Amino acid sequence: MPDPYPVALAPGPVQGAPNLPGSKSITNRALIIAALADGVSTLRNALFCDDTEVMIGALRALGIGLTTEPSSQTIVIHGCAGEIPVSRADLFVGNSGTTARFLTAALALGHGQYHLDGTERMRQRPIGPLLDTLRELGVEIRSERGNGYPPVLLSANGLQGGETSIRADVSSQFLSGLLLAAPYAQSPLRLHTAGSVSSEPYIRMTEAMQRAWGIHISCHETPDGYTFDIAAPQKYRAREYFVEPDASASSYFMAAAVVTGGRVRINGLGAQSLQGDAAFASVLQQCGGKVTWEEDAVIVEGAGPLHGIDIDMNPISDTVLTLAAIAPLFTSPTHIRNVEHIRYKECDRISCLVTELRRLEVRVEEHTDGLTVYPGPVTGAAVDTYDDHRMAMSFSILGLRVPNLAIRNPSCVNKTFPTFFQELTRMCGVSGSQSVVRE
Numbered sequence: 001m002p003d004p005y006p007v008a009l010a011p012g013p014v015q016g017a018p019n020l021p022g023s024k025s026i027t028n029r030a031l032i033i034a035a036l037a038d039g040v041s042t043l044r045n046a047l048f049c050d051d052t053e054v055m056i057g058a059l060r061a062l063g064i065g066l067t068t069e070p071s072s073q074t075i076v077i078h079g080c081a082g083e084i085p086v087s088r089a090d091l092f093v094g095n096s097g098t099t100a101r102f103l104t105a106a107l108a109l110g111h112g113q114y115h116l117d118g119t120e121r122m123r124q125r126p127i128g129p130l131l132d133t134l135r136e137l138g139v140e141i142r143s144e145r146g147n148g149y150p151p152v153l154l155s156a157n158g159l160q161g162g163e164t165s166i167r168a169d170v171s172s173q174f175l176s177g178l179l180l181a182a183p184y185a186q187s188p189l190r191l192h193t194a195g196s197v198s199s200e201p202y203i204r205m206t207e208a209m210q211r212a213w214g215i216h217i218s219c220h221e222t223p224d225g226y227t228f229d230i231a232a233p234q235k236y237r238a239r240e241y242f243v244e245p246d247a248s249a250s251s252y253f254m255a256a257a258v259v260t261g262g263r264v265r266i267n268g269l270g271a272q273s274l275q276g277d278a279a280f281a282s283v284l285q286q287c288g289g290k291v292t293w294e295e296d297a298v299i300v301e302g303a304g305p306l307h308g309i310d311i312d313m314n315p316i317s318d319t320v321l322t323l324a325a326i327a328p329l330f331t332s333p334t335h336i337r338n339v340e341h342i343r344y345k346e347c348d349r350i351s352c353l354v355t356e357l358r359r360l361e362v363r364v365e366e367h368t369d370g371l372t373v374y375p376g377p378v379t380g381a382a383v384d385t386y387d388d389h390r391m392a393m394s395f396s397i398l399g400l401r402v403p404n405l406a407i408r409n410p411s412c413v414n415k416t417f418p419t420f421f422q423e424l425t426r427m428c429g430v431s432g433s434q435s436v437v438r439e
Helices: 023-036 052-062 097-108 129-134 173-183 201-212 245-261 276-286 314-329 339-346 349-358 389-398 411-415 420-428
Strands: 038-043 065-069 074-078 089-091 111-117 140-142 152-157 163-168 189-196 217-222 225-230 240-242 262-266 288-294 295-299 311-314 332-338 366-367 370-373
Touching: 023 038, 023 052, 023 074, 023 097, 023 173, 023 201, 038 163, 038 311, 052 065, 052 089, 052 262, 089 201, 097 111, 097 129, 097 152, 097 173, 097 366, 111 129, 111 189, 129 163, 129 173, 140 262, 152 370, 163 173, 163 370, 173 189, 173 225, 201 217, 201 276, 245 262, 245 276, 245 314, 245 389, 245 420, 276 288, 276 295, 276 314, 314 332, 314 339, 314 349, 314 370, 314 389, 339 349, 349 366, 349 389, 411 420
Parallel strands: 038 240, 089 111, 163 189, 311 332
Antiparallel strands: 038 074, 065 074, 111 152, 140 152, 189 225, 217 225, 262 295, 288 295, 332 370, 366 370
16 A cells, blocks of 8 residues: 555545444453453454454463454454463553553453553553552552553552542543453442543443443442442353444544435444444534434435534544544534543544644644634645544545545554555545645
């Protein structure tokens, strides 16, 4: 694949049903649950990408038996029944936030010395709130550099139960990671959220998956947030589990449909999806698209000119980039707010979005918690992606309507959607990409 990769203009409306990979968020949760379960579990439609591969590699380093079959999207996991098999491990998590946060909590169940590290960008992504809560639960754990970021060192001797609180405003993964490990605590755990919870639908996903694997967990709202009660000790029951298609990945094809006047059907993501990002269809509906929900699918169509909206995207913040990238094509400004936490993702997504939109001569304003994108002409150029898969995929959709737009480091999509560019080309019905790029 050339670098930069020139995106081809869509020759007409984008039509059809994209072949989407399995959900990264569900796959990595299922891998942790199955690894801790009592018995042998099988994951179907599992995602094979950079983020899940580092999770698989780390679990193998911990002595978990896994058999992978990428051609059939199948993973067989021999669970450890909550007993981490090895007492010493040095784990590499790449730039995978789910792997880093979920494994850190799970390692607290072990008995021994563990070290967890990642890429340079992972060393800039916070984990301190999770470490603070684990220490309150009796875990000897610290940030190796004393700054609340990886690398992380654990001297584990099991996870005590009790009552504590956790911050989840910067990342809901801190809370999800602790919930995933909590059934194997030495006694029941009551967990309060301290302040707001970012990307709340991911917490609901974690709860639903735990219940699907046999765990008793309850949650109720309080004046200050949420309180979770997890009975412990208890065990996940091994099972066969089907992974939904990735809703975040579907957002690019939904967006492609509305900006080209097309029609796409997203199979496997109906109104009852576990994934909050399926609601991006409703965001596009607010912008002027047409959306039809079915039990096991959603259909998104372009229905004329699109207009900007003022929207709190905290619950579905992985789709901020998708909306921001196509917003210059709208007829009025788009204001995205309450997403300050995305500054701590694969890149500072607010700042990087603003930088790259300005590179394309788009008028845009940066705010502490979001951005405002104004409609107007867009000038094609090579877009920097900051090794962020969502930057690459989002700006590719803008390239369907803007000549001479190209994507630098296109291979960064391997993090969650290795076949993205092939699938986009197929859905657009084009045979190749353009060749003229303005630096």
